[in-house]
Amino acid sequence: MDKKVFVGDCIIDGVEDNGFYCDDEDIAAGQTMEPIKKLEDISRMYDYFMSRNKFRDAVMFTVAINIGLRVSDLLELKFGTFYRADWSKKIQTYIIEQKTKNTKGRSKNFFNADKFYREHADLPEEEQLRLFMLKAKEARNTYIKNTEKKYVKRYIKVNDLIYEALDAYRNSLFKEPQMSDYLFRDESRNCTTENKPLSRKSAWNIFEKASKDLNLGIKLGTHGLRKTFGYHMMSINNNSHEALYTLQKIFGHSSPEVTLRYIGITRENIDRAYDDVGKHFGEVIVYPSIGKWQIQAG
Structure with missing residues (x-):
């Protein structure tokens, strides 16, 4: 049995930092997390939770792969993050990322x-x-x-799927939640007692167990959900450079190459995308053989 090591308050961010991922919640020493690449497996993961009446976990899974937050930020989400006091929905919301809130937007200040x-x-x-x-x-x-300097806000466009999940989750609770209630709490605190979020270790165990039960063949943990968001964002946009730079900005990475490695897309994947486009257009654009005399004549 693998020994799990959970590191607290780690500031290392994925491949950008020595090749392993450590968001103080997600890493068993030196083992990298991977995205769920097949839609079929995403469906299986969702059905896994729903068939066991684990509605909280199903919603946590849905939200995680739709907005790509680190688990430290995911678990800080509250009903008030997405809803106004009258339960009307916010088209756009924001968070202050826990990992970067003390450094983002601030200048280095070191005098030796x-x-x-x-x-x-x-x-x-x-x-x-x-x-x-x-x-x-x-x-x-x-x-x-x-x-x-004020904390830098990360704005998030909340899509319809997230609200479908949140509305269903809200209706499944025993008690009408408050705006200050955390979305993902320990089951024993299901809007009835202490308002504390699910622990990072518990969240890690939930998704790692599901991954193993479904024989996905990957180390998923919780960081793999963030990478799943990135992988599929690139995939549905045909690995375009525009999508890559957008994802780099969302993740706050220092370069596009870091983002590619982080989500499991290599330069070969990008090159293959260009080749595929060439083959696609090659079906309708056919150049005739041009001899040297024709070039000179032109």
């Missing part, structure tokens, strides 16, 4: 005094002090600006 004095060792002491004070003032100004 030792390095400064090494680089300015030949200058007179008064000039060193003058430059040092300028650096210190710059660092102070950056600090002030960073403290004034």
